[in-house]
Amino acid sequence: MADNLSEQVQNMNINDNESGYVPPHLRGGSRSRGGSRPSSRNSNYEGNNNEGSFFGFNNRRGGGSFRGGRGGRGGFDNNYGPRGASNRGRWEDGKHIPGPRNPKVELELYGAAEDPQFQSSGINFDNYDDIPVEASGDNVPEAITAFTSPPLDELLLENIKLARFTKPTPVQKYSVPIVAAGRDLMACAQTGSGKTGGFLFPVLSESFKTGPTVVDNAQSHGYYQKKAYPTAVIMAPTRELATQIFDEAKKFCYRSWVQPCVVYGGSPIGNQMREMDRGCDLLVATPGRLSDLIDRGKISLSNVKYLVLDEADRMLDMGFEPQIRAIVEGADMTPVGERQTLMFSATFPADIQHLARDFLADYIFLSVGRVGSTSENITQRVLYVENQDKKSALLDLLSASNDGLTLIFVETKRMADQLTDFLIMQDFRATAIHGDRTQQERERALAAFRSGRANLLVATAVAARGLDIPNVTHVINYDLPGDIDDYVHRIGRTGRAGNTGVATAFFNRDNSNIVKGLYEILSEANQDVPAFLNDAMRDASSGRGGSRGRGGRGNSTRDYRKQGGGNGSWGSRNTSNRSSSGGWGSKPSSSSGGWGSNSGSSAGGWGESSNSGNSGWW
Numbered sequence: 048m049a050d051n052l053s054e055q056v057q058n059m060n061i062n063d064n065e066s067g068y069v070p071p072h073l074r075g076g077s078r079s080r081g082g083s084r085p086s087s088r089n090s091n092y093e094g095n096n097n098e099g100s101f102f103g104f105n106n107r108r109g110g111g112s113f114r115g116g117r118g119g120r121g122g123f124d125n126n127y128g129p130r131g132a133s134n135r136g137r138w139e140d141g142k143h144i145p146g147p148r149n150p151k152v153e154l155e156l157y158g159a160a161e162d163p164q165f166q167s168s169g170i171n172f173d174n175y176d177d178i179p180v181e182a183s184g185d186n187v188p189e190a191i192t193a194f195t196s197p198p199l200d201e202l203l204l205e206n207i208k209l210a211r212f213t214k215p216t217p218v219q220k221y222s223v224p225i226v227a228a229g230r231d232l233m234a235c236a237q238t239g240s241g242k243t244g245g246f247l248f249p250v251l252s253e254s255f256k257t258g259p260t261v262v263d264n265a266q267s268h269g270y271y272q273k274k275a276y277p278t279a280v281i282m283a284p285t286r287e288l289a290t291q292i293f294d295e296a297k298k299f300c301y302r303s304w305v306q307p308c309v310v311y312g313g314s315p316i317g318n319q320m321r322e323m324d325r326g327c328d329l330l331v332a333t334p335g336r337l338s339d340l341i342d343r344g345k346i347s348l349s350n351v352k353y354l355v356l357d358e359a360d361r362m363l364d365m366g367f368e369p370q371i372r373a374i375v376e377g378a379d380m381t382p383v384g385e386r387q388t389l390m391f392s393a394t395f396p397a398d399i400q401h402l403a404r405d406f407l408a409d410y411i412f413l414s415v416g417r418v419g420s421t422s423e424n425i426t427q428r429v430l431y432v433e434n435q436d437k438k439s440a441l442l443d444l445l446s447a448s449n450d451g452l453t454l455i456f457v458e459t460k461r462m463a464d465q466l467t468d469f470l471i472m473q474d475f476r477a478t479a480i481h482g483d484r485t486q487q488e489r490e491r492a493l494a495a496f497r498s499g500r501a502n503l504l505v506a507t508a509v510a511a512r513g514l515d516i517p518n519v520t521h522v523i524n525y526d527l528p529g530d531i532d533d534y535v536h537r538i539g540r541t542g543r544a545g546n547t548g549v550a551t552a553f554f555n556r557d558n559s560n561i562v563k564g565l566y567e568i569l570s571e572a573n574q575d576v577p578a579f580l581n582d583a584m585r586d587a588s589s590g591r592g593g594s595r596g597r598g599g600r601g602n603s604t605r606d607y608r609k610q611g612g613g614n615g616s617w618g619s620r621n622t623s624n625r626s627s628s629g630g631w632g633s634k635p636s637s638s639s640g641g642w643g644s645n646s647g648s649s650a651g652g653w654g655e656s657s658n659s660g661n662s663g664w665w
């Protein structure tokens with residue numbers, strides 16, 4: 048499907064890379080949009096609060112209440128399965144006794160095989176095996192090659208089968224034995240390559256085998272307990288990502304003694320505290336809300352055996368470092384060396400590697416593919432579009448779109464609203480997600496998008512990380528981000544789990560700071576590099592273009608310990624059959640201006656200047 052889309056975009060001639068973009072109104076003659084224009088007129092943008100109709104809650108599974116489950120996720124509920132029905136297992140006399148099976152709960156958790164709202168692995172899934180993997184550190188354990196028991200716990204294996212996962216992705220192959228060996232881990236793997244399972248599988252497998260600690264057993268399961276003592280804590284940057292991890296955790300905790308729980312800001316804390324009282328063995332949390340609950344004496348971290356930081360670099364970017372440090376170093380958290388700490392992301396800038404030095408002990412650094420690289424399952428195109436022409440270019444792109452979902456990234460919340468309004472005026476089924484919307488609005492927008500009732504989602508960076516929405520076939524960077532890592536995460540919302548996807552970016556002189564990073568990303572993923580980007584790159588390299596800012600990718604090695612940050616005495620296991628060099632993963636911290644002007648829109652001249660040789664690209 049994505050291949051078709053890619054072809055159509057190619058054939059549109061929206062931008063021949065040499066002549067610049069010519070919007071429809073300047074092409075002479077009227078142009079009909081054609082393509083997959085939605086047939087039914089939608090007069091209501093979700094902001095109009097037309098509940099129950101176009102963008103109301105999806106009641107497919109949830110009966111309209113706030114329940115878990117992809118389709119009906121509307122808010123907060125840590126309990127899964129019909130109310131009153133307990134599928135929870137228990138730990139008794141040193142043995143794990145799984146709860147009973149329940150077909151209704153299984154349908155809710157794992158969906159029907161043909162349900163498009165549940166991601167299934169795509170035709171390129173087996174290609175993950177070709178991605179070079181490097182694991183550095185002392186005594187790296189041998190990777191597993193299949194989901195088997197042992198080493199995985201039997202119940203977990205049953206749940207993995209129910210989820211229809213037939214074989215592990217590379218990050219899962221390594222993380223299972225690494226965690227089983229009691230080691231800390233910092234793992235970097237491409238977007239959509241199964242990092243969530245990469246931390247859930249080993250943590251749950253070990254938890255199912257070893258059971259709760261005495262404190263956990265005594266206090267976590269009492270009905271009126273006042274304080275939760277989770278065994279595992281997973282921190283994630285956004286509410287949506289936390290909720291999604293919680294949904295995944297529910298699948299794999301099914302019938303076990305481990306009760307998952309989620310807390311995040313923007314929702315009433317009282318409800319979350321009540322839910323925690325019903326059991327909280329594995330806690331998924333955003334840092335702000337977690338700090339709050341610790342301060343209120345509602346959570347103790349003294350029982351934590353496993354600490355996971357997902358998308359840690361994003362948490363730092365969002366300014367969460369003080370809260371994270373207070374939680375990990377300041378509260379009553381089990382100390383380094385006594386707990387196991389795992390950090391996961393698709394990008395690992397240098398500052399996050401330094402954080403690892405404080406939080407992790409004798410860890411293994413795992414990189415699947417080059418650090419910060421994009422999946423080859425994503426066809427990337429960069430179009431040359433002036434700011435004032437972007438709307439027209441977008442309409443052209445959308446008219447060439449297929450039946451899949453399209454995610455459109457913009458830089459500001461205001462732009463997200465404006466563009467959504469514009470698209471709705473043009474009869475598209477669009478909705479928006481950004482930080483100024485209420486949590487309920489954000490969840491409704493996501494639910495509408497997941498279900499396909501809205502096939503366009505206009506988003507700010509809030510939706511860039513981690514979100515796993517099946518059938519997103521096209522990601523459009525209407526505004527490119529200033530940071531190349533953000534680009535990597537944004538386009539990673541498509542081309543997941545071996546499926547293919549297309550990513551299109553609108554590029555102009557405002558994006559000068561991302562030129563180098565973009566050039567590198569496209570080149571290494573074997574994508575076409577348009578002529579204007581080559582020119583801009585040449586100018587940037589010759590010093591005419593100015594700063595790389597955070598758009599460049601720097602020159603640190605993958606594992607900073609190899610640069611003298613550690614003693615370099617450990618070995619490394621490299622399963623790559625391709626050569627690999629360093630130079631990835633660092634995010635330069637300074638961002639100065641200079642290369643090209645950063646003025647807003649400018650009249651004329653993209654195409655003309657792109658071939659202008661000595662005078663510089665601009």
Ligand SMILES: Nc1ncnc2c1ncn2[C@@H]1O[C@H](COP(=O)(O)OP(=O)(O)OP(=O)(O)O)[C@@H](O)[C@H]1O
Nearest residue numbers: 166212214215216238239240241242243513515544
């Ligand atoms: N072993 C597997 N077999 C089949 N599908 C899998 C497997 N592991 C994960 N998946 C599916 O692949 C998709 C992507 O997984 P996941 O969200 O964990 O990726 P990720 O690496 O965390 O991506 P991101 O960097 O964007 O956060 C999910 O829909 C998940 O259910």
